[in-house]
Amino acid sequence: MASRSEILSLFRSLYRTARQFPDYNVREYIKRRTADGFRLNRDAPDAAAVFADGKAQLEVAKRQAVVYSLYAPKVRSIMELKP
Amino acid sequence: MAARSALLKYLRVNVQLAPQSARPSTPFSVLVRRCFSDEVRGSFLDKSEVTDRVIKVVKNFQKVDPSKVTPEAHFQNDLGLDSLDAVEIVMALEEEFGFEIPDNEADKINSIKLAVDFIASHPQAK
Numbered sequence: 001m002a003s004r005s006e007i008l009s010l011f012r013s014l015y016r017t018a019r020q021f022p023d024y025n026v027r028e029y030i031k032r033r034t035a036d037g038f039r040l041n042r043d044a045p046d047a048a049a050v051f052a053d054g055k056a057q058l059e060v061a062k063r064q065a066v067v068y069s070l071y072a073p074k075v076r077s078i079m080e081l082k083p
Numbered sequence: 084m085a086a087r088s089a090l091l092k093y094l095r096v097n098v099q100l101a102p103q104s105a106r107p108s109t110p111f112s113v114l115v116r117r118c119f120s121d122e123v124r125g126s127f128l129d130k131s132e133v134t135d136r137v138i139k140v141v142k143n144f145q146k147v148d149p150s151k152v153t154p155e156a157h158f159q160n161d162l163g164l165d166s167l168d169a170v171e172i173v174m175a176l177e178e179e180f181g182f183e184i185p186d187n188e189a190d191k192i193n194s195i196k197l198a199v200d201f202i203a204s205h206p207q208a209k
Contacts, residue, residue: 008170009186015174038167 002051010054011038017058020065024077030061128180130203137198140179144172157194169193182207 002010011034018030037057041050134154142149147162158164158172173189180202184192192198202208 004166005190008166008190011167011170012174012186012189015170019178035167035171 002047007038007051010051010058014054014058014061017061017065021068022072023068024080026068028079127206128203128208130199133180133203133208134195134199136179137176137195137202140175141172141195144168144175152195154195154199159193173198176202180205180208182209 014034015031018027018034021027021030037054041047044050138152138154141147141156141162142152146164146168151162153161156162158169159166164172169192170189173184173192176198177184182205184201188201192201
């Protein structure tokens with residue numbers, strides 16, 4: 001059973017990994033997916049399995065951050081332009 | 084061979100010892116300034132400016148009612164946020180101020196006042 005600080009640490013790690021994606025859409029998707037996934041499993045009965053799955057997903061995100069950085073979009077998303 | 088040595092005699096370059104005064108000596112005060120320049124040392128931000136920027140970031144957070152945001156607001160008690168939202172706000176503050184807040188410090192930040200105190204006391208915040 002993961003402790004509260006371990007869970008928050010996993011959440012933070014996923015957010016930090018999301019930041020490394022050069023593509024705005026993917027970056028925002030990972031943040032959204034992380035927040036939704038954590039809230040969906042707030043009262044999950046098999047918390048240990050959910051936590052293990054989250055850690056596996058973090059590893060996937062870390063690998064994909066490298067792959068996506070090799071194929072970064074040439075133009076930035078319009079959502080990133082500051083007025 | 085003879086031609087070569089004759090040629091070398093004319094091609095010789097005279098080397099003179101450079102006068103000692105030509106080499107600029109760096110005064111100690113310049114060295115001190117260089118070692119502790121603003122980029123390396125960072126500078127502390129003004130507390131009122133930090134407060135304004137923190138409040139702006141929190142107001143932009145989608146789950147927060149902007150009218151409830153005050154400099155003394157507590158994330159969980161006053162703004163109705165949960166611990167995950169608090170993490171999200173701290174991450175947004177990192178992006179706003181351009182430095183990384185370590186996990187153990189980030190866990191302690193649960194109100195606007197604590198966030199302002201931490202950022203104002205951090206030299207790398209910009």
